[in-house]
Amino acid sequence: MITSSDALHDLVEKARLANSVAIDTEFVWTKTYLPRLGLIQLALSDEECYLLDPLAVEDLSPFGELLADPSVVKILHDAPQDLAILHSATGYIPKNIFDTRLAAGFAGLTATLSLGNLIQELLDITLPKTETRTDWLKRPLDQDQILYALDDVRYLRAARIILINRIIGPEIKSWLQEELDLLNDPKNYNGLTAHTRYKRIRGSKGLESIELAILRELVIWRELTAKKINRPRGHVVKDSDLLELSRKKTTSIEQLQEKTSLSARTIERWGENLIAAVQAGLTCPVEKRPQKEQSMRLSTKNSQMLERLNEFIQLKSQMQGIDPMLIGNGSELKKLVKILNKSHKSELVRQMEGWRKTFLNDFFRYAV
Secondary structure, eight states: OBOSHHHHHHHHHHHHTSSEEEEEEEEEOSSSSSOEEEEEEEESSSSOEEEEOTTTOOOOHHHHHHHHOTTSEEEESSHHHHHHHHHHHHSOOOOSEEEHHHHHHTTTSOTTOOHHHHHHHHHOOOOOOTTTTOOTTSSSOOHHHHHHHHHHHHTHHHHHHHHHHHSOHHHHHHHHHHHHHGGGSGGGTSOOOTTTGGGGSTTGGGSOHHHHHHHHHHHHHHHHHHHHHTOOHHHHSOHHHHHHHHHHTOOSHHHHHHHSOOOHHHHHHHHHHHHHHHHHHHTSOGGGSOOOOOOOOOOHHHHHHHHHHHHHHHHHHHHHTOOGGGTOOHHHHHHHHHHHTTOSOOOOOGGGSHHHHHHHHHHHHHHO
């Protein structure tokens, strides 16, 4: 257990001499705007594992320097959320990331395997699931908690070697590397900005343009407020309430009381702010309003092309040993065929660039 700055410095120096280091985090995210980091796990081998206590070591900059060192591979499983937390905690941008969950998809497995299932598949080792509800901010940690945390990194170096060896050929390894390189940029794992988060509200796709403008203003206000008072977004105003306000276009306290399901306490505390956000959306110029998402209903021609596209992806993925879901989800593929048939506004989708374009080139050549 690393609990002092001196011990952290020593560990970082040792880690920099290794070609790779396995990393994981444990955090608590129940009452705050951002997750609270409770523990950082590191492994230099299956027998040399460490726990870094961020509650005891206030200055994590030496660890941040290790994260940012491009000469050392940082191995994580399902990396994006951990990277976002570590970037926030240290101020450093992690470089040279190897995500074992992503790599599994290029190595004949699915790209959605949990760590436990991956380790079971590759090493025939069963990881315990006993501490999934642990409060990682409480001290001291007991022996079961310590062992559970260490097991999350103990086998990652071995898993990386096995996965690399299972990938068929240099071309597919280059495809994996292209995906991994995206993790060098925080914009690819830090989530949506305040101005785009409204797109994640369930039900927003059914709103008209002016309603989307209102929702965007409401979400921006909530984001700033939640950050200021350090509370989860849903503790300020729930998503469903923001959606209701956008549809009903409430512009007075009386309307909030009569036409919405907001509690009296919420109206008393945030009513004026909510009204101001609704009015800002209502007065947003037409040209600056979000556009309603185009329908993904497919014509007969598009449906036939989508069927051929899925058959092509399944067959080629099987031949090359990659997870077909890496090419794109159902919504993306629908949009792609509509673009190819010029029944959707022209835009660049990820299937039309990089390694995915290479994968689909034969289909593009004969599809239209």
